[in-house]
């Protein structure tokens with residue numbers, strides 16, 4: 001039996017809706033063997049982030065080494081990398097082990113407003129990680145920080161995608177979850193734009209949408225899909241997960257990681 005393998009390098013969300021937990025759930029339901037290298041432990045629930053404990057550089061590097069030299073990796077994603085030395089260490093290890101199909105989710109701020117990337121770390125992301133990435137998946141506030149521009153329209157999303165592409169990433173996916181109207185995302189490969197659109201659901205339960213979406217892209221890349229197809233499937237996955245969200249907790253609740261597969265199974 002051939003098994004596709006995906007590694008997430010990200011923070012732990014004790015509430016289970018975002019971070020490592022969202023990634024591993026997504027890998028599993030999409031039929032991919034999931035592995036993890038934790039960068040931080042957060043004490044977190046649907047109401048917010050109550051504590052952040054970054055792991056040592058040694059602990060982060062050892063986890064990546066352990067997985068890469070033994071189990072092997074078909075695709076990889078990064079999430080919360082809070083500090084410049086963590087970004088540098090992760091980039092160094094990805095290069096050393098030549099890990100393929102890198103999806104960078106440039107996590108900066110949690111839905112509740114807590115800062116997950118310390119100030120001045122944005123330049124390190126641009127310098128060290130984006131040139132290694134197959135796909136980078138900024139939401140609008142993240143795209144604004146990476147480009148130094150205000151983004152309010154689809155045309156401005158495209159301009160931001162062009163600028164971020166110039167940092168060396170092969171594909172840029174600017175997500176429009178923070179705009180109004182339909183939930184529109186733009187994929188740019190340096191030549192052409194593709195649009196992925198779904199209806200917008202009126203819900204506050206969007207905790208972990210960015211993590212889940214990028215983990216779904218990573219899963220499909222691990223299985224051998226091309227980037228356009230991977231984003232197409234992942235968009236369906238996240239749309240189902242938001243539409244059928246679980247309503248857990250008192251704040252921004254998690255999405256439903258089973259929804260896509262359940263619906264898919266009903267149709268076959």
Ligand SMILES: Nc1ncnc2c1ncn2[C@@H]1O[C@H](COP(=O)(O)OP(=O)(O)O)[C@@H](O)[C@H]1O
Nearest residue numbers: 139175176177178183184199200201209210213
């Ligand atoms: N209310 C919503 N209804 C439908 N899709 C949404 C909604 N909010 C976000 N999305 C989609 O979820 C995915 C994650 O986007 P976004 O919320 O912008 O990322 P992040 O979680 O990083 O802020 C994107 O495909 C976006 O279009």
Ligand SMILES: Cc1ncc(COP(=O)(O)O)c(N)n1
Nearest residue numbers: 011018019110111207208209
């Ligand atoms: C450990 C960790 N990583 C990432 C996010 C971002 O997720 P979101 O912006 O959807 O709340 C988070 N809240 N916690």
